Amino acid sequence: MGRQGNNMAAKIEFKNCNGCGLCYDRCPQDVIAWDEDKDMPVVAYEEECWHCGICWMECPKRAIDIVYPVSFW
Amino acid sequence: MSLDRIANKVIETDVLVIGGGMGGCPVSAKAREHGLTVTMMEKAKPERSGSGSVGLDHHGGPFPREGLTVLDLVERDVKMFERIGMPLPDVNIRYQVIANAFWAMEEMEKLGASMMWDDGKPNFVPSAYGGPRVGLRVHFQNVKPKLAAASRKRGVDILERTVAIDLLTNGERVVGATGVNIRTGQFIVVKARATIIGTGSFNRNYEPETPQTWVHKHRYNFCPASICGDGLAMAYRAGAELVSMDQVAGMPTFRHRDDLSEPFGNFVQNDGVPLKCYTWNGKEISFPNYARYYELEKKGLTPIYFSLEHLSEDYMKRVDVCTTEERFISLKMAEDRGFDRLTHRYESMPPHPMGLQHRVSGIRSDEFSKTSLKGLHVIGDSMAGDGGGSGASTTGLLLGDSIHDDISEADEPVIDPDQVESQKQIMLAPLSRQEGTMPLELECAVRYACGFYGGVLHAEGKLREGLRRLATLQREFLPKLTVKNPHYLIGYLEVRNIIELSILEMQAIMERKETRGNFIRTDYPNRDPAMDGKIICQSLLDGRPVIEVKDQIGLKPEYGEARK
Numbered sequence: 246m247g248r249q250g251n252n253m254a255a256k257i258e259f260k261n262c263n264g265c266g267l268c269y270d271r272c273p274q275d276v277i278a279w280d281e282d283k284d285m286p287v288v289a290y291e292e293e294c295w296h297c298g299i300c301w302m303e304c305p306k307r308a309i310d311i312v313y314p315v316s317f318w
Numbered sequence: 319m320s321l322d323r324i325a326n327k328v329i330e331t332d333v334l335v336i337g338g339g340m341g342g343c344p345v346s347a348k349a350r351e352h353g354l355t356v357t358m359m360e361k362a363k364p365e366r367s368g369s370g371s372v373g374l375d376h377h378g379g380p381f382p383r384e385g386l387t388v389l390d391l392v393e394r395d396v397k398m399f400e401r402i403g404m405p406l407p408d409v410n411i412r413y414q415v416i417a418n419a420f421w422a423m424e425e426m427e428k429l430g431a432s433m434m435w436d437d438g439k440p441n442f443v444p445s446a447y448g449g450p451r452v453g454l455r456v457h458f459q460n461v462k463p464k465l466a467a468a469s470r471k472r473g474v475d476i477l478e479r480t481v482a483i484d485l486l487t488n489g490e491r492v493v494g495a496t497g498v499n500i501r502t503g504q505f506i507v508v509k510a511r512a513t514i515i516g517t518g519s520f521n522r523n524y525e526p527e528t529p530q531t532w533v534h535k536h537r538y539n540f541c542p543a544s545i546c547g548d549g550l551a552m553a554y555r556a557g558a559e560l561v562s563m564d565q566v567a568g569m570p571t572f573r574h575r576d577d578l579s580e581p582f583g584n585f586v587q588n589d590g591v592p593l594k595c596y597t598w599n600g601k602e603i604s605f606p607n608y609a610r611y612y613e614l615e616k617k618g619l620t621p622i623y624f625s626l627e628h629l630s631e632d633y634m635k636r637v638d639v640c641t642t643e644e645r646f647i648s649l650k651m652a653e654d655r656g657f658d659r660l661t662h663r664y665e666s667m668p669p670h671p672m673g674l675q676h677r678v679s680g681i682r683s684d685e686f687s688k689t690s691l692k693g694l695h696v697i698g699d700s701m702a703g704d705g706g707g708s709g710a711s712t713t714g715l716l717l718g719d720s721i722h723d724d725i726s727e728a729d730e731p732v733i734d735p736d737q738v739e740s741q742k743q744i745m746l747a748p749l750s751r752q753e754g755t756m757p758l759e760l761e762c763a764v765r766y767a768c769g770f771y772g773g774v775l776h777a778e779g780k781l782r783e784g785l786r787r788l789a790t791l792q793r794e795f796l797p798k799l800t801v802k803n804p805h806y807l808i809g810y811l812e813v814r815n816i817i818e819l820s821i822l823e824m825q826a827i828m829e830r831k832e833t834r835g836n837f838i839r840t841d842y843p844n845r846d847p848a849m850d851g852k853i854i855c856q857s858l859l860d861g862r863p864v865i866e867v868k869d870q871i872g873l874k875p876e877y878g879e880a881r882k
Binding site for chain 2: 270271272273274275278289290292293296297298299301302303311313
């Protein structure tokens with residue numbers, strides 16, 4: 246799938262990710278950690294995501310999507 | 319034991335700023351301009367932290383203009399807050415913010431936050447409802463990166479991803495604070511001649527919009543300000559006074575159908591054109607207060623909606639611009655859900671225990687940000703009686719411009735290593751437990767207790783039960799929290815503060831035995847004239863909680879004389 250997990254709030258499309266680290270750097274909730282082995286971001290604390298969209302705003306490659314939980318609908 | 323052996327890092331600084339938001343960045347930058355050393359403790363990263371993190375579409379001011387003097391605006395502010403049953407704790411704070419609105423605008427420009435609109439001029443907007451806000455529309459999507467850059471450029475030492483644990487005290491003087499880096503686990507001591515709290519307000523004991531989606535799940539879409547009252551709780555534990563914790567009210571937020579929210583400011587601060595308000599079946603009504611909303615609910619006329627259909631297409635385009643500047647993600651969400659701004663209705667948030675906020679509560683200070691504790695200052699929403707991005711930046715700028723006077727008078731701060739060690743143990747405790755409750759699980763339980771037993775409709779029985787439950791959660795579960803790694807310490811330290819402030823809030827509500835504006839005690843349905851102009855104050859005296867009813871502080875004669 247190339248995507249991070251199945252039910253994540255923030256999904257990273259690694260095919261498009263250039264590993265710049267802005268999402269890891271800016272996420273106010275520290276939801277995104279850094280995978281040292283892959284040198285890529287990883288959504289580590291998905292349950293704490295507030296859907297603020299900062300990672301989505303900041304990503305220069307539009308590699309991040311925000312997926313809303315069912316109760317948003 | 320020496321501090322170096324207890325802490326991973328010890329920093330000595332003139333000014334410690336806790337919180338790097340819309341107030342924290344300006345105060346840090348300004349204090350540096352006066353040659354002071356400044357350390358900022360920020361739990362996220364100041365480029366995208368606090369209520370300005372996702373942008374702002376308006377700068378409230380309010381700006382005296384077009385025949386409205388500073389005093390006119392102060393009086394209108396006072397009346398508006400009285401009308402909703404929320405006396406301003408100290409009117410002089412509002413005076414300072416309004417009197418310095420234009421100066422603050424110029425100072426924000428110097429920090430790189432452009433206050434101008436597309437034509438290079440300030441875009442003032444009237445309020446649609448005749449209220450005191452005469453604000454400014456701004457392109458502030460990137461205001462935080464700019465303010466953070468201004469702080470860095472001026473040499474502010476920024477401790478990123480570092481959450482404050484507690485203030486350090488020496489008698490009645492605050493001498494710094496401890497903190498922990500949530501990525502490295504580093505325990506940090508900051509010894510400071512002056513400490514400034516700019517951690518925002520306290521609202522996180524209520525669900526923001528709809529119930530949690532699943533176990534332990536937060537629901538704060540759009541605005542990642544932590545609003546857990548860290549600064550308020552720390553100041554209270556250190557001996558400062560908290561004011562008006564009873565004053566909790568709903569945020570007049572719009573929702574697109576279910577819970578797609580739009581900030582209120584987007585709409586009312588455009589052309590000064592009031593929105594039309596309708597019952598669910600299309601009957602036009604005036605915007606209801608809480609009591610009126612409940613009447614509508616009894617008649618089966620809720621939910622109520624706002625309509626923008628009567629507004630011009632040009633206005634609608636500007637609404638989109640505003641949303642782009644603040645809560646940009648809401649455009650994506652609207653698109654994902656097929657929401658059409660022109661034809662779909664905006665549901666108004668009903669006055670239930672969701673989206674509640676303390677608008678005038680906070681740490682007691684004078685209009686120059688000084689608290690009752692020597693060496694402790696407070697800015698922005700952490701102050702009792704001011705708020706919003708413009709209040710935060712103005713109070714921050716004012717304090718940044720004057721704090722050097724206090725520093726020059728300050729003696730060398732002396733830190734007690736035993737106090738540092740005890741704060742370190744508070745931080746380490748959940749890391750050492752293999753089993754226990756997760757912080758987010760406890761926070762959900764606190765929010766449930768506050769929503770069910772606190773909320774909007776207050777009564778003694780509910781409050782007593784709520785207090786019993788909160789005390790149980792604090793006593794039984796706080797000492798059993800477990801965290802897997804330092805990242806989770808942020809949630810642990812936050813919930814510790816959230817419980818403490820939730821209890822104080824319910825105790826304050828219990829003390830106000832009346833119904834006033836949107837403050838509703840169903841067991842005391844009438845206004846109590848004896849509480850006119852009264853505020854509820856809470857503090858610790860020799861470790862014991864004290865609650866007192868005090869007078870609202872009116873305008874000082876020297877400010878009032880400006881009218882003559």
